[in-house]
Amino acid sequence: MAKLVCSKCDHKESVPMHCGKEMRKEGNSLVCWMGPGCGIQSIPEHCGAQMDLVE
Numbered sequence: 001m002a003k004l005v006c007s008k009c010d011h012k013e014s015v016p017m018h019c020g021k022e023m024r025k026e027g028n029s030l031v032c033w034m035g036p037g038c039g040i041q042s043i044p045e046h047c048g049a050q051m052d053l054v055e
C-alpha cells in the first residue's frame with residue numbers, strides 16, 4: 001500500500017481511495033485511477049508542506 005509521508009516530521013497516512021483503489025499522484029494532485037474526470041483532489045499538506053507519496 002502506498003503512503004503519504006510528511007518529509008518534515010515523518011508523519012504517515014494512508015492514500016485516499018477512489019472507486020475502490022488508491023488515488024495516484026499526478027502533478028500537484030491526487031487523481032482517481034479512472035482519470036481526473038472521475039476524482040481529483042489536492043495532495044494533503046503536513047507541517048505546511050505537501051506530503052510525499054511513497055510506494
Ligand SMILES: [Zn+2]
Nearest residue numbers: 018019032038
Ligand atoms: Zn473515481
Ligand SMILES: [Zn+2]
Nearest residue numbers: 006009046047
Ligand atoms: Zn509533518
